[in-house]
Amino acid sequence: MGEELVTADQLEERMDLGLLNYWYPVLPSWSVSETPIGITRLGQKIALWRDKDGVIHAIEDRCPHRGARLSLGWNVGDRLACWYHGVQVDGKGNVVEVPAEKNCPMVGEACVTGYSVKEVRGAVFLYFGDELNQEPVDIGLPEELTDDEEYGSFLCMAKWKVNHRYAVENVMDPMHGAYLHGESHSMAAGDKSAEMHITKTELGLIFEKVGQKGVNFDWTELRETGVQALRLAIPYGPEAGPGGAFTIVGMCTPVDREHCLVFFWRVRQISGWKRDLWRFMYRNSLEKKHWDVLEQDRLLLENLVEDARDQEFLYTHDMGLVRWRRLLQKKAKAQLQAVAEAKA
Ligand code: FES
Ligand SMILES: [Fe+2]
Structure with a gap:
């Protein structure tokens, strides 16, 4: 019942422009x-x-x-x-x-x-917020962003000429690390093929390679806590200084139907002089390497064929992004439906 209150165009528009009733990062503070x-x-x-x-x-x-x-x-x-x-x-x-x-x-x-x-x-x-949800929801950010003692971070933001859905799907697809970034400083190692597995969590889900962790970009976590956040970890070799693997907390904010902003906090669980050393190394050499990797994503995504989504042949590695698509569609529909019913 009520299904016909939401048109296909309205649904597509909401999915293209982003779900409401969430917090989104919109700009760097500076x-x-x-x-x-x-x-x-x-x-x-x-x-x-x-x-x-x-x-x-x-x-x-x-x-x-x-x-x-x-x-x-x-x-x-x-x-x-x-x-x-x-x-x-x-x-x-x-x-x-x-x-x-x-x-x-x-x-x-x-x-x-x-x-x-x-x-x-x-x-x-x-x-x-939409018409029915003007009061802001609680925002529950990952501890990498809330525990300043434990975690040091750099925020990097980029504007991409691609709809936000493709940018999120890119992060929901860990397997691309070993190919698209296969020549990079941090994602050259590990298997080029894997079995993938989804685990439902309290906050969302984890999509991961079976039997390989801590080698490449091996897993992605989707968290829904008043903000849609993605988490992943990429190993760092000894040449990247102390502190072990580095975590990325990512969020994607739609600009319009053709553009989005990606916010990536590059995080390391590191404090004291080790954090200072990492910050120094980051500014002097690592940052450039990370940007080179991000540029590979941008180049690839900005050049997807037009309406790529309409002509895909998905395989099991795409389960993670398919799950996110379903979630997006379900929530978009529910939001539109609720407002339409309230108006009716
Ligand atoms: S004061 Fe007239 S348009 Fe703003
Ligand atoms: Fe990537």
Whole structure:
């Protein structure tokens, strides 16, 4: 019942632009200053700025008066003033002043969307709720991002000209490590063929090679904790200094239907002087090597044939991404359905 409330196009659009009711990283922290900045994420236009205390505000990038971009306007502390006629909108999306007209009825109205904001480990996260879920959900990040004592990390972000679904599927496919990155510094070892296995976990699932761990990119974990996060580990040889394998915590944020941002925290369980040494080595040599690997992913994905998904011949190694696809579709449908039913 109710199935027909959601059209195939709506479903496809939601899957292309990203599920709602999750937190997504949208920018590295350093890129948000007191000067307003305008971005597009999940197909939504958003203006962000920092107030005098360094707190970030994020609102829909649209002046409720006549549609000018608020990000082109002025930061007046906890609000933005539109460049066109000076209307002021606060961080919750409420109009607080209309300087051009006395007693304007727009004052006090909540006219545009305000986003909840969090800053974690060098990234700005926004919560994207649908009509029924405006209150942000809890965000449960992997301990690699919450335990600063234990784990050191670098955030790397890249913009790819590919739909986010392909970028996530790429991480749900550990076997590509031994081929696409087979010549790289960290993924040259191990079997070129494997049996794959899925284990359901409390937070999501782990997709892994049977009988090979700690040799190449051998497993991926998908975690659903108010944010969709991916975890994987890649071994580091002795030439990469102390600290053993390094973990990647990845998140992918849709920009629009053709672009996405990938956020990768490169993490090592390391502290004290060893962490300093790793940071030094990272900056001096490892970072470049990691970027080279990421470029291989970008090049491959940006050049997939058009509508690659419609002409695939999947085999068992693709179980991990198939599982993620099902999850995406199920959740997208449920979200749209709930809103459509509430409206009906
Ligand atoms: S369009 Fe923004 S104040 Fe007129
Ligand atoms: Fe890769």
